[in-house]
Amino acid sequence: MSRKTIQEIQSKQGIEKIICLTAYTAPIARLLDEHVDLLLVGDSLGMVLYDYENTLPVTLDQMIEHTKAVMRATSKACVIMDLPFGTYEESKEQALSSSLRAIKETNCSGVKLEGGSLLQETVSYITDRGIPVMGHIGLQPQSIIIDGGYKIKGRDKFEWKKYIDDAVALENAGVFSIVLEGMVEPLAAEITTCIKVPTIGIGASAKCDGQILVTEDMLGLTNISPKFVKQYLDLSRPIQKAIKDYVSDVKSEKFPSIENTYQMKPTIVSKEK
Numbered sequence: 001m002s003r004k005t006i007q008e009i010q011s012k013q014g015i016e017k018i019i020c021l022t023a024y025t026a027p028i029a030r031l032l033d034e035h036v037d038l039l040l041v042g043d044s045l046g047m048v049l050y051d052y053e054n055t056l057p058v059t060l061d062q063m064i065e066h067t068k069a070v071m072r073a074t075s076k077a078c079v080i081m082d083l084p085f086g087t088y089e090e091s092k093e094q095a096l097s098s099s100l101r102a103i104k105e106t107n108c109s110g111v112k113l114e115g116g117s118l119l120q121e122t123v124s125y126i127t128d129r130g131i132p133v134m135g136h137i138g139l140q141p142q143s144i145i146i147d148g149g150y151k152i153k154g155r156d157k158f159e160w161k162k163y164i165d166d167a168v169a170l171e172n173a174g175v176f177s178i179v180l181e182g183m184v185e186p187l188a189a190e191i192t193t194c195i196k197v198p199t200i201g202i203g204a205s206a207k208c209d210g211q212i213l214v215t216e217d218m219l220g221l222t223n224i225s226p227k228f229v230k231q232y233l234d235l236s237r238p239i240q241k242a243i244k245d246y247v248s249d250v251k252s253e254k255f256p257s258i259e260n261t262y263q264m265k266p267t268i269v270s271k272e273k
């Protein structure tokens with residue numbers, strides 16, 4: 001079975017929800033592959049896997065290595081790689097060269113970057129050169145310093161125009177889809193009706209064409225729990241239980257048992273005549 005294409009994902013719009021999750025590593029990606037339309041190798045990996053304070057220190061090399069692992073472990077989902085902070089803002093040429101590295105070195109299906117109207121020219125430049133781009137507006141984690149925190153957007157209606165203009169600018173620049181993060185439901189609904197490309201929500205209500213979550217958040221493997229995250233499982237408990245069992249088995253010499261232990265070949269004793 002071949003990988004889902006961007007066109008197949010777009011064709012779901014208005015018919016069924018587009019299912020997306022993040023994946024950063026081979027074991028998780030392998031488990032998700034057949035269940036989702038799109039896997040995002042998000043730069044949130046900086047906080048989830050590396051315990052950075054925010055996503056800003058993540059490098060292009062890190063993103064590429066994680067995307068390669070996700071690509072090796074999957075065959076069905078469309079895989080998109082986040083361009084990390086500092087790898088596309090300087091110039092459209094810088095954005096193109098980072099995107100080309102992503103595509104050529106990982107063979108993923110496209111890149112995602114954060115930003116709206118200000119990036120219209122950059123996004124056009126990349127998409128015109130054959131690279132599928134996913135936009136990301138609303139709460140932009142890479143803007144943490146300038147925003148002073150992770151704030152929900154659109155609570156006051158006067159803010160709306162900026163986000164609607166951002167979405168339209170990205171659509172005009174040729175993005176295949178836009179992530180709407182951390183915004184009030186009516187704004188997400190308005191953007192979703194204003195543009196033709198599918199919107200993927202995270203903390204942006206069920207009014208979006210699809211949803212995405214950070215997989216480790218929904219599995220209870222992170223200690224962040226914003227309101228928009230539904231924790232489907234608290235994996236930290238069974239993991240801790242298994243570790244305690246292991247410690248106790250090692251101490252009591254229950255592990256390794258005979259089944260986990262190698263023995264020498266049986267010696268053949270020749271009979272004397």
Ligand code: KIV
Nearest residue numbers: 022042043044179202
């Ligand atoms: O980095 C990331 O994981 C993301 C998603 C949360 C959309 O951008």
